[in-house]
Amino acid sequence: MSLSYIFKRLLGMVPLLLGVSLILFGVLHLAPGGPLDVYADNPSVTQEALDNMKRAFGLDQPLPVQYFRWVTAFFQGEWGFSIRSAQPVMEEVLARVPATLMLSGSAFLLALIVALPLGILSATRRYTGVDYFITLMSFLGISMPVFWLALMLQLLFAVQWKILPSAGMQTIGDGSLPDLLRHLILPVFILAFASVAGWSRYMRSSMVEVLSQDYIRTARAKGVSSRRVTYSHAFRNALIPVVTVVALDSASILSGAVITETIFAWPGLGRLFIESMNGRDYPVLMALLMVGSFALVLSNLLADLAYSLIDPRIRYD
């Protein structure tokens, strides 16, 4: 894998993202309503005020003009102003990035650390009590609605036992690290739980498949210890399909966890997205969608790079 390959791939993202932006812009503007409808909820808003705002935000221009203006500005790093808050979009988005990175990033790492060993354990102890138990928990994790589990844990830990805060990112007036960690526990657990459930299933089935391959049988026949077979022969090969899934999921570290962030009043990008969607705050929406698309394209590239690290036979030129 060469640097020029990575450079080529990065360059290829530009037309891709441009195309994505065109589609997103079109879809957003096709949806009924516009940003000013929020104000129309207030019966004291006059038509003149609405017209003024329309002009001020450039919403009176035809759509192609609006798109052209947006796209040229966006690629120059000029993300415009939020219609809801009148603050620069860049500022609005950057203000939410740390919270999202902290929540989704921690959940991602936790899920990874737990899911892979669980999947391997499940595969090597196939059809034993351990496997059945892990399988049961995985299906619970996949099928349990996030909001329900969150509510139950909030009731247990915050209302009954009063040992953890039920929502928010900090105790107001206390910005210390232990305080932040206490606030992180429940949402990170909830978010990681669903990922663990999915990923460990992938790991298990991939491992089961690899373990039934001829070369594993050969290794076993040659008297290699079962531990060595599992970890140095099978694991790397079994990892490849899992990497694809995990890498694509990693894009969500940047796009935010909408439901979890809403339930836990976590001020991340997912919540900003919902609020902007409800207000049809086009500049913020476009910025968030572009950040999300970029993260997805980037995680694809990372997945490809990870393949070649895991399996030296995979090479890119």
Next chain:
Amino acid sequence: MGMAQQRGGTLTVGLGYDIDTLNVYSTGFLGDVQAAVVEGLVAPNEKAEYVPVLATRVPTVQNGGIKVAADNKSMVVTYQLRPGVKWSDGKPFTSADVKFTWETVKDPKFIAESKDGTEDISSIETPNDLTVIVNYKRVAPDFKSTLFTFGILPKHALEGKDLNTDKYNQMPLGTGPFKVTQYVKGQFVVLDRNPNYWGKDKAGVQLPYLDKMIFKIIPDSNTLVTQLKSGEIQMAYSVPYSQIPQLSAQAGLKVIKNPVLSWQHLDFNLKGPAALRDINVRKAMAHAIDRTTISKALGGYPIPISTVVVPVFSYSNKDVPKYPYDPAKARQLLEAAGYKAGSDGIRAKNGERLSFNIMSQAGRATDEDAQQVLIAQMKAIGIELKPDNKAGVAFRDARYKGSYDLFYSGWITSADPSYGVFFGTKGVNNGQGYSNPKVDALLATADSSLDPAVRNKALRDFQTVLMQDLPSIPVTSNPSMIVVTDKLGGFVPNPTNMTNFVNTSGWYLKK
């Protein structure tokens, strides 16, 4: 007195929405936090009557504060300002600030949603620091419900600045009992006691009693309830009815019912299906609604109403044409108008079935529950309603354009409402296409007279005509449920769009 020992403490309030801006003239919300920080010249109290705040009295014709021109085409409103008022940064508050507020909000460069009232004013004179003379281009009886009631802007801090982007939008400067000390986007706003606040209680003790108020942003209503239960917040309003029984049983909390200035209504789109333009169909549907059942389905909190003007107002007309629950009469009306039941039980005339979509706001549980009851009640008289619910902007868009057959939702008004926006031919909220010159004339009279007798008569007559035409069936008035810690004293709910936080200075926490 004993009050003194009740000073101090922090009240944490849960907000169910994320704040966009703290500028009262720009926000898309009603402005709970702002109400504790920014004051206007007058404000509505718990009875929806205006009381003086930064003015020493509410101008009226009787007290000489309002002078109507001889030709009845313009008026002059004079405010005497409260002496000794300071902004929370210590600078004096004067008549120049009032004039500055008008000029700033009126400025076309300022992107605001609430410019209402600015166009009615032709000029403002400030003969001295404590007198403001406002010259109106028309006789505007609703002058109290807009501009100077929302809040006064500080001239010394904002002159020459761009109010669209100024940091005032995050840290507004006011004369109110509290000042903003910290605003973390998406999380919380911290308000500290304003040491320069002008207010004192009857014993001469400096107000406010509370040291701090914290507004926590918690968009999920389940989480809001959890936070009340765990004691992480001590106050929340608009708590879903379904949660009230378990919260009333919770030790340390109390539930307060606030009869807000809103009413639930079933609207007909008069530009829609032809059958909805048949008054007999509308009357039959009105007779088919059992409001008591709807109220029961919502925990018994909603109050049945028969006119669009809520009972708080003196001009709410109890003698309008009424359509009591009477399904037999409803069937008879439809039968007489030629709508015969088909094999599926749904009535039809000339091949046109009485089958309509009914729109409500998706995700608003109270409305969706009521909608289900309405659907069942209409089915009983042979009318089919199919739910067609929309969320967020899509809902509003349909509402303003009138892209629905039937529409069930609620409206909320200020303490001095203008019904023209809902029922006037050109009303911005009249998506249903209702138009009656008689109603337009009556509402115009009400909106241009300062004589309470004339206004009351016009508004009462308007209600009668409206209920004869029946473009909209008033169903219930839904109170807002407020849950607070039982330690909170001095709190009175406010039913107007100036929110419960319009008078926080007298709130205290019992030790």
